[in-house]
Amino acid sequence: MPNSNSQRxxxxxxxxxxxxxxxxxxxxxxxASGDHNPIxxxxxYASTTxxxxxxAHGMLSxxxxxxxxxxxxxxxxxxxxxxxxxFSAPVFPGETVETYGKITSIDDxxxxxxxxxxxxxxxxxxxxxxxxxxxxxxx
Amino acid sequence: xxxxxxxxxxxxxxxxxYDVTISADRANAYASAVGGDExxxxxxxxxxxMVVAAALAELIEELGLFSGGLQTVHAGQEIxxxxxxxxxxxxxxxxxxxxxxxxxxxxxxxVSVCYKDSTGTEIATSSTTIIVSEEVSVAQQ
Numbered sequence: 001m002p003n004s005n006s007q008r009x010x011x012x013x014x015x016x017x018x019x020x021x022x023x024x025x026x027x028x029x030x031x032a033s034g035d036h037n038p039i040x041x042x043x044x045y046a047s048t049t050x051x052x053x054x055x056a057h058g059m060l061s062x063x064x065x066x067x068x069x070x071x072x073x074x075x076x077x078x079x080x081x082x083x084x085x086x087f088s089a090p091v092f093p094g095e096t097v098e099t100y101g102k103i104t105s106i107d108d109x110x111x112x113x114x115x116x117x118x119x120x121x122x123x124x125x126x127x128x129x130x131x132x133x134x135x136x137x138x139x
Numbered sequence: 140x141x142x143x144x145x146x147x148x149x150x151x152x153x154x155x156x157y158d159v160t161i162s163a164d165r166a167n168a169y170a171s172a173v174g175g176d177e178x179x180x181x182x183x184x185x186x187x188x189m190v191v192a193a194a195l196a197e198l199i200e201e202l203g204l205f206s207g208g209l210q211t212v213h214a215g216q217e218i219x220x221x222x223x224x225x226x227x228x229x230x231x232x233x234x235x236x237x238x239x240x241x242x243x244x245x246x247x248x249x250v251s252v253c254y255k256d257s258t259g260t261e262i263a264t265s266s267t268t269i270i271v272s273e274e275v276s277v278a279q280q
Binding site: 071 | 164165166168169172173174175178179181184186187188191192193197199205210212214215216217218219221223
């Protein structure tokens, strides 16, 4: 990881990480978000759905992606950062996911350098649970 | 069962305002859910996606998505941050339905949300797109 944003260049990969999405994490996320939908929490209920079991909140996968961005751009991500993503597939408790990102362009926007990154979170089979792009001021 | 709001709401419908102030307990729960060795040190601030998640939970409730027995897919999300948000800082979220079309029996709805601090200053925005089916009685994501 570069020491400062001024060293960022197009093609830089962001430091992704892996995280096992346990049911304990899903339960904690329900408390944090206030989303207590039983499809995330109640196995008996979830077994009657099209998924046949509980699924993690989609926003939990996105939260992992934003953790990566906050760690990579600690001084600017929360002060002018933007993202746009699509949720492509559910994550099931017990699965291990991996976040990823790459800088695809750096542009001058009104006198401020801004990096555009592809971002996402992949499931164990390589498919995206969530994917999209983010823009982050570099200064 | 009452008709869920998603079935009747018109574009321009206003949601909230919701109090999405995040307490230390909820911030700790977030850290348990999401955190790890790679996580940044937020200090007195919170991971700002928490206010978006809190507003989304309120929207799901007000739209009647789960209580109405509707299958809902969280299809897309946009977020922008204008400044860091502190734990316990008063934040209000106000949403507006910006799209609600029906195609092949599915609602495609987008709700844009503006987050303001106690002075009324905008500190973040988000836009959530959901697909709601009236044919299956499940809610997801």
